[in-house]
Amino acid sequence: MKIPKLQIGSLSASIPIVQGGMGVRVSLAPLAAAVANQGGIGTISSIGLGDIKASADEYVRTAKEALANEIRKAKSLTDGHLAINFMGVLSNINDLIKISVKEGIKIIAFGAGLPTKLPALVPDPSVNLVPIVSCARAAGLILRTWDRRYNRITDALILEGPLAGGHLGFSAEQLEHIEDFSLEKLLPEVLEVIKPYEDKYGKKIPVITAGGIYDGKDIARMLSLGASGVQMGTRFVCTEECNVSQQFKQAYLDAREEDIVIIKSPVGMPGRAIHNKFLKDLEVKGKLKITCPYRCLTVCKIETAKYCIALALLNSYFGDVDNGLIFCGQNAHRVDKIVTVKELIDELLSELKEA
Ligand SMILES: Cc1cc2nc3c(=O)[nH]c(=O)nc-3n(C[C@H](O)[C@H](O)[C@H](O)COP(=O)(O)O)c2cc1C
Known part of the structure; x- marks a missing residue:
């Protein structure tokens, strides 16, 4: 089996694997660059960066400078594809997005909120805007709003299901019935909602599924269901390149x-x-x-x-x-060793080929 590429706008990643943004400081430059060097998309989380003491006095400036430094560091380590992850609930989000674009970032992943005004903040069409959603309704709402207001659609979507790490786009009640919200159920709904917009704009909106994707077999299943790629978080935490303690x-x-x-x-x-x-x-x-x-x-x-x-x-x-x-x-309970990013990706790709 040939490993499919992941195309987002004019960017083409040679493997369909995105390392998800993980705050606070879980996905920094070394991890994101290592993934990008293997042909995937590496994501730096924009959250909680910068010297803690300096932040207490000058939070906005410190956070902005720290993100710019992290981007520069990642770029010094790779020529591959880098994304920055933002959460809609950040008080300084506009500042952080602007500095990322200024530093040459071409993929903006936006979660924890509906990015209805994002195209106004980032009008440059060479910057790929990738909202993170947990249901077809949110995907439809974003597309409808962007189409009407900005004559633009999303360059990709990340569909994050209920098995993911970090904050989840599901209510506590929904999480008691996880089986009702599996990616296998959500993905066809999202593919249906985006179809009229793909037809209208004559371009594909790649859907990247996330949450509980653990091995190459899982990746193969997602691709066979119509996903263009997968986003993984948990597996990348136990890599040597991940900066956590x-x-x-x-x-x-x-x-x-x-x-x-x-x-x-x-x-x-x-x-x-x-x-x-x-x-x-x-x-x-x-x-x-x-x-x-x-x-x-x-x-x-x-x-x-x-x-x-x-x-x-x-x-x-x-x-x-x-x-x-x-x-x-x-x-996370299935992870039993710390490996390099290369070892992890080699393992995932060989499982994917086998599957
Ligand atoms: C430690 C950790 C922190 C995370 N932080 C964020 C975050 O700040 N923003 C975000 O959009 N997603 C965050 N996520 C979600 C990941 O980007 C990814 O979509 C998700 O973990 C995929 O599921 P998996 O961990 O089962 O592979 C986090 C996940 C983990 C494990």
């Missing part, structure tokens, strides 16, 4: 299936994480003390938030996992 990776290696839980996040969406001391303490205390110099999220209310999610994720990144939140996908 050894303790973070060890928590993945140690996790059992029953340790992987759904949490309520201050972002206002459910998330998937490893049930650890931090989450147990939170259950006992109800609320942790918060001081917030950043105001990094538009949706986080300091009076009612149970903890600072930026700090909790940073703690895990630095290795203090007992006081930190460890986001992961549903399949």
Whole structure:
């Protein structure tokens, strides 16, 4: 079997694998560049970057500079395809998107919110706009709005199902019936919704599926169902190039299936994480003390938030996992070794060929 390329606008990745954006600091330049060097698309997360002390005084400037530096670093490591991941709930999102475009980024992945005004912010047609959605309705809404307002459609879509890591675009109730929202069910619905727009504009909208995709067999299944590529997060955490602490990776290696839980996040969406001391303490205390110099999220209310999610994720990144939140996908319990990105991608591709 020939490995299909993933075409997004005028960009062509030689393998149909996107490494998903993972905040806070889980997907930085070394990981994204390593994936891009293997022919995939590497994504840097724009969230939670920069010197923490400097951020307390000058959050907006520090965050912007840190993202620019991360992009420059990645570009010094690869000539391959790089994307930046943004969450719609970030208070400084417009700034971060603008700096990414200025630094030459050609793929903007936008999740946790509907990017209805994104084409106005990024009118340059050479920059590929890729919303992340969890249902056909959201895909249809974005396409309808962009078509009417901007005479433009999305350059690709990432369809993230309920098995993904990090924040999830499903309600707590929906997550109790995960089987009703499988990618196998969602993908045909999305393909149907996008069809009239593909016909009208005479171009394909590649759909990249994400969430629970673990091996080459999974990739083959997604491609056979009509996906143009897959986005994977969890598998890339336990790679040598991923910048998180050894303790973070060890928590993945140690996790059992029953340790992987759904949490309520201050972002206002459910998330998937490893049930650890931090989450147990939170259950006992109800609320942790918060001081917030950043105001990094538009949706986080300091009076009612149970903890600072930026700090909790940073703690895990630095290795203090007992006081930190460890986001992961549903399949994290299956990861049993740390490998290089090349080893992982070689394994995925040989499984894909076999499947
Ligand atoms: C540790 C972690 C952090 C994540 N952070 C983000 C994020 O900041 N923004 C986002 O859009 N998706 C985030 N995700 C989702 C991934 O980009 C990806 O779509 C998802 O994890 C795919 O599912 P998988 O982990 O089963 O492969 C995160 C996932 C993980 C595991």
